[in-house]
Amino acid sequence: MKIKVLVVVGLFLGVLTVGCAKKKVVVPATTGDTSVSEQTQGSEIKGLKELQEKRARELQELKEKELKEKQAKEASKEEALKIIGERIFFDFDSYELKPEARQVLQKKAEVLKAHPDLMLIIEGHCDERGTEEYNLALGEKRARAAYEFLILLGVEANRMQIVSYGEEYPLDPGHNETAWAKNRRDEFKIVKK
Amino acid sequence: MIKKIVFILLAGIFFNFQSLLALTINIYGPGDKKINLFIAKPFVAEQFRVDDKLVSTLKDKLGLLPFLRIIPAEDVLNKGEIKGPGLVDIDFRKFLLSRVDVLLTINLKPGSNWGEIELRAFDVLRQQLIVGKAYDLQSEAQLPLALRSFCGALLQQFTGRDSLFSEPIVFVHKQRQKQALYEIYADGYGLKKLLEVDGIIASPAWDFRGEKIVFTLIEHGRHFLGLWDKQSNKLEKHLLPGNSIISPIFTPEGEIVVSLDVKGNPDIYLLSKDFKIKKTLISHWAIDISPFFARNGEKMVFTSARLGNPHIFVWLKKENRIRRVSYEGKYNTSAVLSPDGRLVVFSRLLAEGHRIFVHDLESGQEKQISFGPGNDEEPFIASDGYFVLFSSNRSGKYKLYLTTINGDGPYLVDTQELNAYSPAWVHKLE
Numbered sequence: 001m002k003i004k005v006l007v008v009v010g011l012f013l014g015v016l017t018v019g020c021a022k023k024k025v026v027v028p029a030t031t032g033d034t035s036v037s038e039q040t041q042g043s044e045i046k047g048l049k050e051l052q053e054k055r056a057r058e059l060q061e062l063k064e065k066e067l068k069e070k071q072a073k074e075a076s077k078e079e080a081l082k083i084i085g086e087r088i089f090f091d092f093d094s095y096e097l098k099p100e101a102r103q104v105l106q107k108k109a110e111v112l113k114a115h116p117d118l119m120l121i122i123e124g125h126c127d128e129r130g131t132e133e134y135n136l137a138l139g140e141k142r143a144r145a146a147y148e149f150l151i152l153l154g155v156e157a158n159r160m161q162i163v164s165y166g167e168e169y170p171l172d173p174g175h176n177e178t179a180w181a182k183n184r185r186d187e188f189k190i191v192k193k
Numbered sequence: 194m195i196k197k198i199v200f201i202l203l204a205g206i207f208f209n210f211q212s213l214l215a216l217t218i219n220i221y222g223p224g225d226k227k228i229n230l231f232i233a234k235p236f237v238a239e240q241f242r243v244d245d246k247l248v249s250t251l252k253d254k255l256g257l258l259p260f261l262r263i264i265p266a267e268d269v270l271n272k273g274e275i276k277g278p279g280l281v282d283i284d285f286r287k288f289l290l291s292r293v294d295v296l297l298t299i300n301l302k303p304g305s306n307w308g309e310i311e312l313r314a315f316d317v318l319r320q321q322l323i324v325g326k327a328y329d330l331q332s333e334a335q336l337p338l339a340l341r342s343f344c345g346a347l348l349q350q351f352t353g354r355d356s357l358f359s360e361p362i363v364f365v366h367k368q369r370q371k372q373a374l375y376e377i378y379a380d381g382y383g384l385k386k387l388l389e390v391d392g393i394i395a396s397p398a399w400d401f402r403g404e405k406i407v408f409t410l411i412e413h414g415r416h417f418l419g420l421w422d423k424q425s426n427k428l429e430k431h432l433l434p435g436n437s438i439i440s441p442i443f444t445p446e447g448e449i450v451v452s453l454d455v456k457g458n459p460d461i462y463l464l465s466k467d468f469k470i471k472k473t474l475i476s477h478w479a480i481d482i483s484p485f486f487a488r489n490g491e492k493m494v495f496t497s498a499r500l501g502n503p504h505i506f507v508w509l510k511k512e513n514r515i516r517r518v519s520y521e522g523k524y525n526t527s528a529v530l531s532p533d534g535r536l537v538v539f540s541r542l543l544a545e546g547h548r549i550f551v552h553d554l555e556s557g558q559e560k561q562i563s564f565g566p567g568n569d570e571e572p573f574i575a576s577d578g579y580f581v582l583f584s585s586n587r588s589g590k591y592k593l594y595l596t597t598i599n600g601d602g603p604y605l606v607d608t609q610e611l612n613a614y615s616p617a618w619v620h621k622l623e
Contacts, residue, residue, distance in 0.1 A: 093502065093524065121414055131526040131540055131547070131570055132395050132615065133440045134496060134503055136409070137452065137459045137480040140437040144457060162436050163414050168393050189414075 080111040081190060084120065087171075088146060090184040093130065095141035097149060101186075105146060108188065109153035116159075122146050123187040124164040125171070127180035132166055139164030146186045161191075218260045220352045220579040220597075228294045228351065230255065231264045233275050235299035241308060243336065247299055250337055254344040254380055257357060259601030264293055278313060280322055288317045295323070306331045312343040314350070324350050341382055356575035360621065362582060362606070363387070363397045363406055364593060365614040374406065374421065379580065379595050381607030388421055388428055396615055400443040401488075403619040407441045407449055418451065418468065431468045440483045445490040445622060450474065452482040461495060475508060475515070483527060487534030488576075488620060492554075494518065494528040494537050505539050507554065518552055521559070525550075527571050531578035532620055536598060538562075538572045538581055549583050551598050562600035574598070575618050582606070582616040 086108070088101035097105070112118060124143030126135035143162035151157050172179035218226055235247050255261055266272040270287035277283075278300035288296050300311040307330045314324040324346050328339035345358035357379045366373045373389040374397055392412035399406055403423070410419035410430060416438040417430040434455045441451040448471075449464045461475035461484050475481045479499040486493050493508040505518040505528040519525040524542035531538070537552040549563035549572045563569040567587040574581050581596050583603075593613045594603035606613070 123414075129542065130503075130524070133452075133483050134480070134526045136395060136437060136439045137482045137498075140439075140454055140459060141480065143436075144454070148457075161414070163411070163416070164437050165393065165411065166395070168411075 077115070080115050080118070083107045083111045084118070084188050084190055087185045087187055089181065090142055090186075092127070092180070092184065093138065094184075095124075095138060095145045097145050101146075102149065105149050106153060109150055109155050112150070112155045112159065118159070119191045120150075120155075120160045121189040121191060122160060122162045123189065124162065125169060125183060125185050125187065126167045127183040128167050128170065128175070129180060130167065135166035136164050139166045142184075142186050146188075217353070218351050220260070220577065227260055227262045229264050229292055230261050230295045230297065231266075231269055231273055231288060231291075231293045232297045233273055233278075233299070234266075235301060236278050237299075237301045238303055238308070240303065241301050243301065243333070247301065247336070247340070250340050251297070251299075251344070254341055254358075255347070257380055257595065257602075257604055258344075258348060258351070259597055259599070260351070264291065269293060278311060280313075280315065280320070283315065283320075285315070285317050285320045293317050304329050307333060307335070310336070310339050312339070314347055337382070341378075341380060344380075352577060352579065354577040354579075356577040356618065357580055358382075360576060360619045361399075361403065362573075362593070362616050362618050363399060364584075364608070364616045365394050365397060366608075366611045367614060374408070375608070375611065375613070377593075377606065377608060379575075379582065379606055384607075384609060384611075387423075388426075390419075390428075394419065396440045396442075396483075398442045398617045399619040400447060401445050401620055401622045402447075403621055405443070406617075407443060409438050409441060418449070433464075433468060434470060442484055442486065444486055445488055450484045450486075450493075452484070485529045487530045488532035488622065489534065492530060492534040494530050494539075496526045496528060505537060505552070507537070518554070529572060529574050531574050531598075532576050533578055536574065536578060538574050538598070540570050540572060540583075549581065549596070551581075560600070562596055562598065563594075563603065564600075569594070571615050573616050573618050576620045582618060584614050584616060 086104050088104050122143045124139030126139050130138065143164055147160050147162050150160060170183040171185065172182040218228060232248055232251055237243065252263060255263060269291040275283050275298065278298035294317055296315045296317055298313045302309055309327060309329050311327045313322055315321065316323045326343045326346060330336060330339060341358050345355040348357060349355040361376045361378055364375055364377065366375050371389050371391055372394040374387040374394060375384060376387055377384045390410060390412065392410060395409040397406050397408040405423065406421045408419045410417040416436060418433055418438050418441055420429040420431065433453055435453040437454045437459060439452040439459055441449055444450055450461060451464060452459045452461050458478060459480050459482050460473060461481050462470045463472040463474055465471040475495060477497060477499050479497055481495060481497045483496040484493050491510050495506055495508065496503050497506050502523040503526050505525050507516050507518050509516065518537055519539065522541045526540050528537050528539035535554055537554060539550055540547045541550050546565050547568040547570045548561055548565060549569050550559055550561050552559045562581065563583060565587060567585055569583050569585045572581050572583040579597055581598060583594055584591050585594050591612045591614050593606035593608060593616050595606055596603040
């Protein structure tokens with residue numbers, strides 16, 4: 001009877017040993033072949049550790065790469081927004097694009113092509129000197145001048161909208177030529193698709 | 194004998210003509226004729242304590258009529274005292290000797306309600322009553338109303354028309370975030386807010402019945418055609434083709450004409466009742482804005498930059514011909530036509546700022562009628578073709594001013610603390 005009990009306990013322990021191998025449970029040696037078993041187990045553990053370290057390194061690298069990419073993307077977006085937000089200026093009673101305005105618009109076109117998710121509102125503004133109705137028309141012509149130039153540079157027309165505010169929103173509330181020069185402008189506002 | 198009869202007849206005609214001249218004024222003339230008017234000391238029942246207020250209010254209102262010269266009591270014999278307010282109480286000789294043309298009398302007496310006021314205007318030369326009004330007042334607050342009504346009747350008597358006291362003006366009041374449309378009369382009476390929006394309002398204009406106002410409304414980065422109905426107090430917003438909606442106006446037939454950039458350029462279009470383009474009126478590669486019609490709809494003035502700078506042009510409907518109006522200056526805008534289509538009033542930018550000019554389409558003569566300081570802009574002529582409103586920042590803040598085609602005044606229109614832009618008068622059809 002005692003022998004039967006011992007056999008059952010032994011079998012049960014054996015099953016336990018096999019079932020929990022992955023959990024690195026060290027079963028006390030019951031046989032005389034101890035050195036071979038220890039060596040095998042030691043190499044397995046070492047391999048596992050290396051694998052774990054490798055995986056951790058890879059994960060870290062991946063994270064760093066993602067972070068860098070994200071930062072680069074953000075920087076690029078920031079730069080893009082900066083370029084898009086750059087104003088262009090006009091002469092009195094004129095809607096002709098000056099050479100410097102064309103350069104600014106060229107940069108904008110590149111950014112817009114690189115970021116197809118961006119949509120643009122072009123606002124035309126005037127100084128206070130003209131009359132309100134004429135300034136609404138002039139603001140419209142100024143906004144349209146930029147709009148048409150961007151189309152020529154390959155930006156899709158359906159990504160842009162224009163609006164004239166005439167003299168309603170001056171950048172500089174002053175009543176002198178310095179203020180007026182700042183107020184005769186196009187502003188570019190981003191809207192997301 | 195025959196000679197004697199002819200002489201008497203001619204003399205009679207002459208004197209009658211002279212007496213008629215004393216009562217009416219040709220407001221379209223050179224503006225040098227004046228009517229001397231004297232306001233006699235009011236007859237006021239003891240319970241009312243308003244005599245100074247009565248005369249000062251009356252003087253304020255009549256002071257807006259540049260063809261009237263109000264004579265002070267010191268310049269009239271016996272300080273212009275009269276026995277009573279009626280015809281039989283007045284000795285006209287002393288007024289005649291003091292060169293008074295028109296004598297005003299006031300009689301405030303107890304009535305069935307707060308009181309009753311009688312206002313009379315006499316032709317001194319003919320010793321006749323020319324305007325007589327009596328008002329039964331419910332309260333003292335109605336007193337100014339009675340006085341301005343009488344002034345309107347007097348203006349009607351002198352000029353044949355009363356735009357000043359009977360036709361409302363709409364104007365734009367601008368705040369940092371909101372803008373509003375207000376109504377007022379040229380004498381400062383009846384200031385009232387009509388509507389307010391979280392956006393920009395530009396170029397309000399009445400229809401020819403004084404029932405609707407059309408204007409440009411800019412909200413949420415878009416232009417709309419705003420249409421406000423006085424009776425229902427409802428605002429409609431309509432999107433139109435193109436991006437920009439500039440200077441909408443009613444035609445005498447009640448249709449709307451507006452400048453739109455349908456072809457990438459502001460051109461002038463006639464809209465259908467369902468706010469679609471019905472007809473192109475003016476089309477050019479340059480800016481074409483600010484249409485304005487004469488009362489018969491046969492002439493329309495507008496501003497165009499087709500010559501490089503903004504100038505005034507007139508479109509003759511029958512001939513479908515465009516004629517240039519302004520030749521001087523480099524920046525002429527905001528033209529309006531007198532109801533008879535003869536005078537064009539517009540704003541010209543000079544070195545010292547914008548100034549108002551009148552151009553006679555018949556003679557080609559041009560006259561400056563405002564002289565600053567600051568900017569005098571957005572003129573609007575009354576339906577009598579005589580009074581002209583404009584906005585000016587001469588006081589540092591944009592306000593409304595009243596002048597005439599002869600450049601009289603200008604007189605400040607009291608909009609209280611409100612800044613005021615883009616005034617537009619009703620041009621009611623006769």
